[in-house]
Amino acid sequence: MSFTATKFAPSPLPLSSTTPRSNDKPLSFSFDHSKANPSSSSFLGSTRKLLRFRAPAKPRSSSPVAAVLLQQTSNLLITKEEGLELYEDMILGRFFEDKCAEMYYRGKMFGFVHLYNGQEAVSTGFIKLLKKEDYVVSTYRDHVHALSKGVSSRAVMSELFGKATGCCRGQGGSMHMFSKEHNMLGGFAFIGEGIPVATGAAFSSKYRREVLNQADADQVTLAFFGDGTCNNGQFYECLNMAALWKLPIVFVVENNLWAIGMSHLRATSDPQIWKKGPAFGMPGVHVDGMDVLKVREVAKEAIGRARRGEGPTLVECETYRFRGHSLADPDELRDPAEKEYYAARDPITALKQYLAENNLASEQELKAIEKKIDEILDDAVEFADNSPLPPRSQLLENVFADPKGFGIGPDGKYRCEDPKFTEGTAQV
Amino acid sequence: MWGVIRQKTQSIRPAFSAIRHFSSAAKEITVREALNTALDEEMSADPKVFLMGEEVGEYQGAYKISKGLLDKYGPDRVLDTPITEAGFAGIGVGAAYYGLRPVVEFMTFNFSMQAIDHIINSAAKSNYMSAGQISVPIVFRGPNGAAAGVGAQHSQCYASWYASCPGLKVLTPYSSEDARGLLKAAIRDPDPVVFLENELLYGESFPVSAEVLDSSFCLPIGKAKIEREGKDVTITAYSKMVGFALKAAEILAKEGISAEVINLRSIRPLDRSTINTSVRKTNRLVTVEEGFPQHGVGAEICTSVIEESFGYLDAPVERIAGADVPMPYAANLERMAVPQIEDIVRAAKRACHRSVPLVAAA
Numbered sequence: 001m002s003f004t005a006t007k008f009a010p011s012p013l014p015l016s017s018t019t020p021r022s023n024d025k026p027l028s029f030s031f032d033h034s035k036a037n038p039s040s041s042s043f044l045g046s047t048r049k050l051l052r053f054r055a056p057a058k059p060r061s062s063s064p065v066a067a068v069l070l071q072q073t074s075n076l077l078i079t080k081e082e083g084l085e086l087y088e089d090m091i092l093g094r095f096f097e098d099k100c101a102e103m104y105y106r107g108k109m110f111g112f113v114h115l116y117n118g119q120e121a122v123s124t125g126f127i128k129l130l131k132k133e134d135y136v137v138s139t140y141r142d143h144v145h146a147l148s149k150g151v152s153s154r155a156v157m158s159e160l161f162g163k164a165t166g167c168c169r170g171q172g173g174s175m176h177m178f179s180k181e182h183n184m185l186g187g188f189a190f191i192g193e194g195i196p197v198a199t200g201a202a203f204s205s206k207y208r209r210e211v212l213n214q215a216d217a218d219q220v221t222l223a224f225f226g227d228g229t230c231n232n233g234q235f236y237e238c239l240n241m242a243a244l245w246k247l248p249i250v251f252v253v254e255n256n257l258w259a260i261g262m263s264h265l266r267a268t269s270d271p272q273i274w275k276k277g278p279a280f281g282m283p284g285v286h287v288d289g290m291d292v293l294k295v296r297e298v299a300k301e302a303i304g305r306a307r308r309g310e311g312p313t314l315v316e317c318e319t320y321r322f323r324g325h326s327l328a329d330p331d332e333l334r335d336p337a338e339k340e341y342y343a344a345r346d347p348i349t350a351l352k353q354y355l356a357e358n359n360l361a362s363e364q365e366l367k368a369i370e371k372k373i374d375e376i377l378d379d380a381v382e383f384a385d386n387s388p389l390p391p392r393s394q395l396l397e398n399v400f401a402d403p404k405g406f407g408i409g410p411d412g413k414y415r416c417e418d419p420k421f422t423e424g425t426a427q428v
Numbered sequence: 429m430w431g432v433i434r435q436k437t438q439s440i441r442p443a444f445s446a447i448r449h450f451s452s453a454a455k456e457i458t459v460r461e462a463l464n465t466a467l468d469e470e471m472s473a474d475p476k477v478f479l480m481g482e483e484v485g486e487y488q489g490a491y492k493i494s495k496g497l498l499d500k501y502g503p504d505r506v507l508d509t510p511i512t513e514a515g516f517a518g519i520g521v522g523a524a525y526y527g528l529r530p531v532v533e534f535m536t537f538n539f540s541m542q543a544i545d546h547i548i549n550s551a552a553k554s555n556y557m558s559a560g561q562i563s564v565p566i567v568f569r570g571p572n573g574a575a576a577g578v579g580a581q582h583s584q585c586y587a588s589w590y591a592s593c594p595g596l597k598v599l600t601p602y603s604s605e606d607a608r609g610l611l612k613a614a615i616r617d618p619d620p621v622v623f624l625e626n627e628l629l630y631g632e633s634f635p636v637s638a639e640v641l642d643s644s645f646c647l648p649i650g651k652a653k654i655e656r657e658g659k660d661v662t663i664t665a666y667s668k669m670v671g672f673a674l675k676a677a678e679i680l681a682k683e684g685i686s687a688e689v690i691n692l693r694s695i696r697p698l699d700r701s702t703i704n705t706s707v708r709k710t711n712r713l714v715t716v717e718e719g720f721p722q723h724g725v726g727a728e729i730c731t732s733v734i735e736e737s738f739g740y741l742d743a744p745v746e747r748i749a750g751a752d753v754p755m756p757y758a759a760n761l762e763r764m765a766v767p768q769i770e771d772i773v774r775a776a777k778r779a780c781h782r783s784v785p786l787v788a789a790a
Contacts, residue, residue, distance in 0.1 A: 110759060111577025162577075162758035173579035173757025189581040190539060191511040231510035232542075259511055261487035267510040333486060389760045399753045406752070 078293065083351070083360045086292055088369045089128055090120040090348050092376070093144035096153060097323075099377050100143065100160060104327050108385070109160040113174050116144040118290075118322035121347035122254050123148045125295025125317075126222055129303055135183045135205075135221040137198035140175040142187030145224055151179045153380035163387035170390045171398065183219075191225075192232035195251070198223030199238040202249035202312075220306040221249045228259025230273045239280040239314065246311035250302045251277075253316045254289065260325040261333040277314030289317030290345045293354065319347075393424030455641065456633040462607035463493050463625065467531065469643045470615040471501055474529060477615055480507040480516055481533030481570075490535045491571060491630055517543030517568070521550040521620075524566040529615060534570035537586050537624060543568075551620035552595030567614045569623035572600075573667055573718050574766045576628065580754035583762075585719035587666065590622040591696040591728070597621045597649055598695040602670040604634040606693055609647030617649060624695075626668045652699035654706070658688035661712040661776045664703060664729055666692040669716045669767060676772035685780050695725055700732045707733050711742040712779040716772055721749035746775035 078086070097115040104113050116123065119141075127136060127148035138145040146156050151167055159166025160174055167179050175189040185201055188194035201221040208217035229235055230253060242249050253273050257264045265271050277284025283305075287298045295317055302313035320342035324331035355361040400406065403416035415421055457465075471477045478501075483490045485498040485508040498506040509516040513534065520530035534540045540547065551564045573585045591598045597619055601607040607625070614621040639645060655670060656677050665673040670691045677687040688706050692699065707713050713733055715726035726747040733745060751765040 109577075111575075111579065111757065112582070159757075162760070164758075168757075170758030170761065171580075171756045173577070175581070176579050176757070189579070190542065192542070228511040231512050233512065233514055259482075260490070261483050262508060262510070266508065390756070390758045392761075392764065395751060395753060395756065395761050395764050 078296075078360070080360045083355050084365065084369065086124050086128060086296070087348075087351055087355065087361070087366060088373065089124040089148055090292065090351065091370055091373045092147055092153070093120040093123060094348060095370075095373050095377055096143060096147060096156070096380075099157075099381065101323070101327060103157075103160070103381065108381075109162070109174065111173060111175075112140065112326050113160070114141040114326045115323050116141055116321070118342065118346070119254055119256060119319045120144065121292035121295050121351075122224075122252065122289050122317045122319055125292045126224075126250070126252055126299040126303075129296065129299050130220065130222065133183060133219045134303075135185050135198070135201040135219060137185045137194045137201065137221065137223050138177070138187045139194055139225055139229075140187055140189045141226075142175065142177045146177040146179065146182075146184050146187075149179070149184045150182045151177065151184055153376050154383045155179070157377075157380040158384040158387050161384040161387070162389070163384055164390045164394070165383070165387040169394065169398075171394070192229050192234035195223050195225060195229070195234050195238045199242050199247060199249060202242065202247035202306075203245065205248050206245065206309075218307050218309075219248065220303050221247075222252055222303075223249060224252045224254060226259065227253060227255040227257065227264045227273065228262065228267065229253075230255075230276070231267055236276075236280075239276065239282070239312075242312040243281045246309065248306035248309065249312045250299070250306055251312060251314045253314070254319055255316050256319050256321045257338075258321070258325070258334060260329065263333075272316075274314060274316040280314075282312045282314055284314045284316070286316045286318065289319030290342065290347045290350065292347055292351050320345075322346075391424065393422055395424060396421060454635065454637060456635050457604045457641075458631055458633050459601070459604050459607045459625070460491070460493060460630040462604035462634075462636070463611055463630075464495055464497075465641075466608045466611040466615075467494065468497060468500065470612055471497065471505060473643070474615075475505075476527065477529045477531065478505040478507065478523075479531045479533060480509055480520060482509055482511055482535050484508060484533050489533070491627060493625075493630070494533070513539050513542035514546065517546040518550060520566050520568075521546050521554075521564055524551070524564045524620075525554065525562050529565050529567075531567045531569060531615060534568065536575075536582060536627070537570050537572040538582050538584065540568065540570070540586065547590070547596070547620070547622065548593050552593050554595075555619065556595060563618045564620045565618045567611075567617075567621045567623055569611070569614070570625060571627035571630070572624035573626050573628075574750065574755060574762075577757065577759060577762065578755075579757040583755035585624075585667075585717065585750070586622075587624055587695045587717065588719050588724045588728070590624075591698075591725065592723075595620065596696060598624065599649065600624045600666040600692065600695055602629070602655075602667055602691050602693070604632075604636050605640045606647070606653075606691070608636070608640055609645055610649070610693060612646045613649050616646065621649075624667065629668055629671075632671075647693070650694045650697035650699060652693055652702040653691045654688060654702065655691045656687070656689040658686035658710065660686045660710055661714060661779050662688045662690060662703070662706040662710045663714045663716060663772065663776065664690045664692055664726075665716040666695060666725070667718070669718055672767065672769050673716055673772055675769045676776065679769070679773050680776055683777075685776060687776055692725075698728065698732070700736065703729060704733060704736045707737050708740045711740055712776075713741070714746040714748060714772065714775045714779055716748045716767055718750050718766055721747060721752055724749055743779040746779050748772055748775050 093116060097117050100113055100115060103109050123144045136145055136149050143156055155167035159168055159172060162170040164170055167177060172178060175187050178184060178186045198221050205217050205219040208214040255273060274284035274286040285298050288294050298315055302315055305313055404414045406415045409415040409418055479494060484494040485506045488495040517532055520532040523530050547568055551566055555563045574583045587600055590596050599610045599614055599621060601610045614623050656674060663673045673689045677689050680687045688710055690706060715729045717725045726749055730745045748767045748771050753765060755765055756762055
């Protein structure tokens with residue numbers, strides 16, 4: 001094999017936003033050639049030996065987002081109300097996921113449970129800027145997106161418990177949170193699957209406005225997905241069509257650097273995902289996904305662009321998941337130094353600090369929020385626990401919007417008209 | 429997306445019949461070990477064999493099937509791919525065109541949906557379209573079928589989907605012996621093979637003979653195995669459902685019904701001969717599968733028996749399948765949506781006694 005390792009050497013991952021802040025902590029990854037084992041093969045997977053985590057030596061001054069068309073916003077400050085709202089949403093996301101882990105280990109929920117800890121700044125930074133009519137399309141790591149979009153803790157917790165009171169009556173589960181009321185268009189379990197669906201939602205907004213002349217159809221769609229997805233064809237196909245048709249969508253990459261046990265640097269020829277935006281004729285932005293205020297600033301501009309009909313934006317949020325890929329991932333491949341580095345940049349701690357430093361909130365106010373969320377979650381667990389299981393009859397419901405699709409029974413009538421069908425005792 | 433490597437609490441114990449051709453219950457290995465050793469031995473025997481897929485290398489396999497192979501064969505032959513099923517399945521097909529023998533792992537067969545174009549249109553049809561000039565010796569393998577608690581997108585059986593496509597061979601191992609013998613056969617086979625494992629069986633242990641453990645061991649593709657002999661009713665099953673059928677046969681035996689359990693092993697080609705010979709002996713047939721009922725494996729078996737042994741049937745064929753609904757998440761609904769041992773027992777009794785009035789099933 002004649003491939004060489006240099007082919008896989010990336011430029012350092014930049015970490016800076018459009019507006020630098022004093023506490024910027026740029027980060028770079030690099031290959032450590034000195035530690036390369038000369039006898040090891042240079043083919044694909046061999047780069048694993050070359051990957052070393054490196055905390056940054058010195059801040060980078062140059063902005064890597066030259067391709068970005070975003071305008072500078074003049075004021076970073078948030079109001080007190082906004083600050084508290086963000087804090088509450090992030091605390092809700094964090095505490096909810098911690099509660100999920102507890103409930104999973106207590107056997108209250110089952111299957112695959114992928115937690116969002118560490119990435120809260122992305123969900124909160126983006127979704128809290130949306131209107132209720134706007135759409136969110138998520139992945140298998142979808143609990144917190146649903147919560148940020150306004151689905152109640154009770155409904156999400158109940159869904160996870162597999163109860164009839166869940167947001168999908170227990171039929172969807174952890175990876176499939178849907179709420180029509182909140183325009184939460186689902187968690188999708190497969191890599192890349194949600195992106196075309198999100199692009200379709202954005203298409204529908206444009207179609208309604210331009211073909212059906214619904215002047216108020218200015219919904220924006222947010223498509224959330226991870227770094228692993230950015231190697232999948234559906235991502236590129238949709239970047240192309242979204243830019244081609246100027247669709248009102250923001251592609252939000254939650255780059256947590258790992259696709260299960262596959263390092264982003266080992267999976268992607270050019271790890272700077274934001275660069276793929278300009279290649280398709282849309283702005284690409286890299287933002288510190290551990291800083292909710294920076295995320296929010298970028299999100300504001302991208303959502304505004306979409307709403308104004310100026311087309312899509314690709315936003316790469318560099319973030320980190322504090323837990324394994326799922327609750328059963330042994331998480332053995334991530335470097336402890338890397339975990340520590342990001343743990344020290346906890347987005348919730350950072351916001352707390354910002355609020356305190358700028359006298360936007362007192363310690364008591366923040367404590368009160370935490371207490372409130374604790375109570376909400378205790379209530380959600382109690383509610384879920386006490387909720388009924390889905391009845392047997394539910395097994396046959398919802399397969400078709402028109403249940404006649406189940407076909408014609410031996411008596412020549414539609415099977416759904418058989419009383420046994422709704423009793424749940426029909427042959428299936 | 430994949431999340432858990434977990435052992436299901438419900439255990440499926442194999443039942444042993446006298447017809448096993450090895451006598452002493454020597455050693456037990458898990459299905460996981462059987463697959464791992466089969467891969468290892470075939471890679472060792474033929475340098476053209478390589479493994480590619482998501483997390484097969486450094487992570488040692490999402491379900492640890494490829495454990496140790498990266499260390500042994502290096503990253504040239506155990507390739508971690510990005511999450512691009514369409515891409516790496518197609519790359520596998522292209523590599524097979526030119527003489528390599530790729531084993532492509534899908535983290536689960538649900539993800540093979542993203543690559544189905546290459547499985548059906550590139551792999552299965554090339555030999556025919558090229559008039560036999562280009563064969564595609566590739567194996568697509570990974571867990572298939574209903575898992576536990578993972579909802580509709582992660583819990584379904586693709587046996588009948590792939591088995592309906594000419595040009596593909598579809599294998600469904602149940603025991604450790606099946607896993608070893610069939611995977612080796614699949615890798616050595618000159619045609620594309622879809623190899624459907626079951627996540628819930630990976631941790632199950634089965635006794636294996638010295639013959640099975642020998643590196644030359646291989647099973648023929650297209651031959652079913654009679655797991656338990658009987659004379660009153662034939663039960664066909666594959667993959668995890670073989671264990672259920674054997675359990676059901678035990679229960680039926682206590683009630684005086686002697687059930688013959690056929691482990692299909694191969695869905696395509698289908699061993700019509702073994703099935704029909706058995707039905708001509710027992711005169712009754714129950715088919716069991718986890719997949720959806722309509723146009724399923726049971727439907728094909730039923731047709732074969734109607735075509736070849738109609739006059740021998742003493743009762744209508746009973747078909748046990750998954751419910752005709754996407755897999756629900758809630759545990760109580762999920763249990764109702766997949767076949768249970770008692771469903772098989774009930775159907776076998778119906779076939780034998782006709783004690784339950786005929787209900788036109790879906």
